[in-house]
Amino acid sequence: MANLLGSTHIETLAREESVRGVLVRMALEQAEQADREELVQLEKALKLLLSRFQALEDGAP
Amino acid sequence: MILRSIELENFGKFRGQTVEFRRGMNLVIGPNEAGKSTLAEAVPAVLFGSDHLEKFRPWGRNACSAALFFEGHGRTIQVKRNLVTDEVELVEKDDLYHVLSQFSGKVPLRGRSATSREYRDLLESLLGVSDEGLFRATYFFGHHPQEWSGDELAQKLRTLVSGTAETDYAEILDRLLEEHFALTRSNPWGRDKQRDREYENLCQQLVQQSGTEAVPVFVELDNTAELAGQIEELTVELESDRQEYAKGLRYVERLRRQAEEISGPHAPEGSSPSPSQSPSRPQPPANAGTLADQLVVAGLPQNPPRELPELLSEAADIRQQLATLQQPYAALGSREKHVLKVPWLMLFSLVAALLVVVALAWWQDFQLLWIAIAAAACSGTLMGWGGWRHVARKKTLAECDKERSRLDQKKQAAQQRQADLSERCEILGLPSSAIDLVRLQKQVAAHRDLLANYWGEEGATAVEVSVSKDHGDTESVATDAPGAPDASVEAGEELVQLETRMTEFEAELRHKEDRLQELRRQLAEAPAEQSRQAVTPASVLLVRKHDLEERIAVLRKAVNLLAEAVDEFGRSHLVRLNDEAGKLFGKITSGRYAALKLDGDMTPSIQVDSRRWMSFEHFSRGTVDAIYLALRIALAKVRNDGRSLPLMLDDPFVHLDQKRLATALNLVDLAAADGQLILFSHNVELGKRAARERWHVVPLDGDSVVASSEEGGEHAGQLHLL
Numbered sequence: 001m002a003n004l005l006g007s008t009h010i011e012t013l014a015r016e017e018s019v020r021g022v023l024v025r026m027a028l029e030q031a032e033q034a035d036r037e038e039l040v041q042l043e044k045a046l047k048l049l050l051s052r053f054q055a056l057e058d059g060a061p
Numbered sequence: 062m063i064l065r066s067i068e069l070e071n072f073g074k075f076r077g078q079t080v081e082f083r084r085g086m087n088l089v090i091g092p093n094e095a096g097k098s099t100l101a102e103a104v105p106a107v108l109f110g111s112d113h114l115e116k117f118r119p120w121g122r123n124a125c126s127a128a129l130f131f132e133g134h135g136r137t138i139q140v141k142r143n144l145v146t147d148e149v150e151l152v153e154k155d156d157l158y159h160v161l162s163q164f165s166g167k168v169p170l171r172g173r174s175a176t177s178r179e180y181r182d183l184l185e186s187l188l189g190v191s192d193e194g195l196f197r198a199t200y201f202f203g204h205h206p207q208e209w210s211g212d213e214l215a216q217k218l219r220t221l222v223s224g225t226a227e228t229d230y231a232e233i234l235d236r237l238l239e240e241h242f243a244l245t246r247s248n249p250w251g252r253d254k255q256r257d258r259e260y261e262n263l264c265q266q267l268v269q270q271s272g273t274e275a276v277p278v279f280v281e282l283d284n285t286a287e288l289a290g291q292i293e294e295l296t297v298e299l300e301s302d303r304q305e306y307a308k309g310l311r312y313v314e315r316l317r318r319q320a321e322e323i324s325g326p327h328a329p330e331g332s333s334p335s336p337s338q339s340p341s342r343p344q345p346p347a348n349a350g351t352l353a354d355q356l357v358v359a360g361l362p363q364n365p366p367r368e369l370p371e372l373l374s375e376a377a378d379i380r381q382q383l384a385t386l387q388q389p390y391a392a393l394g395s396r397e398k399h400v401l402k403v404p405w406l407m408l409f410s411l412v413a414a415l416l417v418v419v420a421l422a423w424w425q426d427f428q429l430l431w432i433a434i435a436a437a438a439c440s441g442t443l444m445g446w447g448g449w450r451h452v453a454r455k456k457t458l459a460e461c462d463k464e465r466s467r468l469d470q471k472k473q474a475a476q477q478r479q480a481d482l483s484e485r486c487e488i489l490g491l492p493s494s495a496i497d498l499v500r501l502q503k504q505v506a507a508h509r510d511l512l513a514n515y516w517g518e519e520g521a522t523a524v525e526v527s528v529s530k531d532h533g534d535t536e537s538v539a540t541d542a543p544g545a546p547d548a549s550v551e552a553g554e555e556l557v558q559l560e561t562r563m564t565e566f567e568a569e570l571r572h573k574e575d576r577l578q579e580l581r582r583q584l585a586e587a588p589a590e591q592s593r594q595a596v597t598p599a600s601v602l603l604v605r606k607h608d609l610e611e612r613i614a615v616l617r618k619a620v621n622l623l624a625e626a627v628d629e630f631g632r633s634h635l636v637r638l639n640d641e642a643g644k645l646f647g648k649i650t651s652g653r654y655a656a657l658k659l660d661g662d663m664t665p666s667i668q669v670d671s672r673r674w675m676s677f678e679h680f681s682r683g684t685v686d687a688i689y690l691a692l693r694i695a696l697a698k699v700r701n702d703g704r705s706l707p708l709m710l711d712d713p714f715v716h717l718d719q720k721r722l723a724t725a726l727n728l729v730d731l732a733a734a735d736g737q738l739i740l741f742s743h744n745v746e747l748g749k750r751a752a753r754e755r756w757h758v759v760p761l762d763g764d765s766v767v768a769s770s771e772e773g774g775e776h777a778g779q780l781h782l783l
Contacts, residue, residue, distance in 0.1 A: 008178045018198075018223060019224060020195075042618060
């Protein structure tokens with residue numbers, strides 16, 4: 001489940017100077033502090049958001 | 062970094078042509094259908110790929126490719142793409158033509174492979190952009206509305222800072238909130254918390270079903286559902302049978318041992334009862350020491366009171382009583398809901414109309430008397446029907462009230478029993494809540510199972526356990542097991558009978574197992590869609606509830622994450638964006654306005670004097686265009702520090718009149734001063750301006766690039782289209 005947060009796609013998005021980029025950077029910061037359950041939820045939330053931001057083909061959790 | 066040229070080998074209507082660009086202002090000019098938009102689209106199509114191959118592939122050919130050449134900071138970057146195969150070649154060279162980096166591979170538009178990621182990472186490091194949406198949002202300027210009205214400009218700016226070409230982060234946030242509000246009334250955002258939503262309705266349904274939850278009811282009784290039902294029944298039956306069989310085996314074994322003991326010579330040495338043991342009291346086996354540990358694991362409190370079984374039984378009874386009441390309550394609510402009110406207003410209106418008819422008929426002519434009589438009769442009937450319905454409604458409601466008070470009494474009685482039980486539990490030092498009592502009941506059941514396994518004689522022996530304080534944590538176990546058979550003959554006969562029954566039982570068990578296998582095979586061959594229907598409604602509701610809870614949690618997390626990101630973006634980027642845009646806007650307006658700023662929802666305001674800021678809506682169209690352009694250029698700078706690609710304007714001023722066009726061109730001229738700007742237009746007037754301002758001009762006719770103009774004044778002949 002923790003594939004998205006560790007992907008290079010996310011690393012690339014995190015370098016963007018946009019709301020989307022800031023969003024990904026914050027998610028990565030939160031992921032460092034999260035336990036396993038929170039991590040799964042965070043990844044699902046990020047997938048959902050990135051699909052809305054057209055950064056993922058299918059992000060519905 | 063500037064775009065030096067585009068090589069179009071087979072791209073749209075271009076074949077084997079090269080279009081060159083210069084630093085500063087470039088004008089690509091030509092009539093409609095000359096290929097301006099195709100040329101503009103070549104840039105993102107080569108960099109990222111395209112979903113619209115048919116739009117760019119030359120008619121009748123199976124080839125479509127183009128290449129881009131970028132230049133700047135002592136480097137050249139060439140990106141070439143075959144749009145049919147999505148094969149990409151990227152080469153970065155220094156001034157001495159040494160290759161600094163290169164890439165070759167297949168990279169479709171939305172490719173997720175390692176190759177695609179490698180290419181995008183390289184693009185990000187070289188050009189500062191790796192996403193088509195972000196590229197368009199940053200560098201592309203299309204036609205924008207004649208007038209920015211209301212929230213349009215702020216919305217456009219929100220879209221641009223979102224990082225995509227079409228999505229506004231505030232819209233995403235609103236949609237997520239709407240989705241959350243549609244699922245549950247419980248929300249931390251303080252909106253519409255009164256009305257029950259899907260989640261609350263589902264919970265109520267579950268509560269109503271709790272009385273019948275244990276009984277499986279199949280939604281669809283088609284073949285598949287029947288099969289599933291049979292499997293379920295057979296599985297339960299088999300499980301129970303297997304347990305019985307195991308118990309039977311243990312009992313037979315015990316009988317056999319007793320028979321051997323009675324027969325004397327066959328009894329093993331040391332297996333006879335010791336003098337200290339009662340014959341009816343079996344000796345604890347050798348592993349008795351571990352039993353105490355296992356019982357502790359079962360979770361029963363130490364030294365439980367003797368009243369515990371009675372209390373637990375009463376608690377179960379009260380729970381059952383309360384659960385049983387749910388259904389009549391629901392039925393009563395439904396009945397009350399379906400009692401219709403009498404439509405008095407409509408009735409009185411009808412009767413009034415009929416009475417008017419009566420009066421008119423009576424007054425006009427006595428020959429119309431029958432009409433008056435008929436109308437009067439109708440009025441009477443209607444009023445009679447209304448009265449009857451009213452009485453019936455009153456009666457039904459009274460019955461409902463009576464039934465409700467009866468149910469309330471029952472409920473109160475059950476609650477009173479529950480309160481009494483809690484009090485008794487508290488006196489005995491036991492937990493008193495319903496949940497704790499259920500847990501305790503499970504622990505007692507586990508305790509009993511342990512003891513039954515321990516003695517291996519469940520069903521034949523009633524076991525009672527008490528924990529004696531005098532013996533610390535050790536259990537003294539008393540059984541009222543029947544005594545061993547008095548004679549070996551009796552024991553032998555019983556043993557034979559039991560063994561025969563066990564053999565029959567075993568055969569029956571095997572038959573059932575075979576049947577179960579057969580049913581499972583049939584179910585596996587049945588269509589999957591049908592088999593999924595064979596579930597209990599309660600299970601469906603529980604699954605749905607779980608899904609909803611998960612969805613709600615994810616939505617809540619997503620909303621919070623996005624809201625925090627928007628705040629953070631405001632703190633970290635807006636100051637610089639305002640600063641950059643303000644400087645450019647000051648230049649455009651020749652210092653008339655000192656500063657420009659965006660508020661939290663990206664609505665621009667302009668500083669009109671040292672203390673006053675005014676919203677953009679108070680300014681002229683030309684000023685608003687200047688604000689927009691200044692912000693777009695500033696955004697490109699903020700996004701790609703030092704690596705800016707050319708700004709590409711595809712006829713953005715098509716709606717402007719001459720005066721506004723002149724103002725807008727002053728703006729783009731300023732914007733081009735720091736880098737490169739490519740303006741695509743069909744407006745012939747721009748050609749004159751291009752000649753005057755020494756822009757680089759690329760004229761297109763209907764079929765091809767005509768010629769590229771040189772910087773300087775030699776524009777004669779190059780603007781033949783004009």
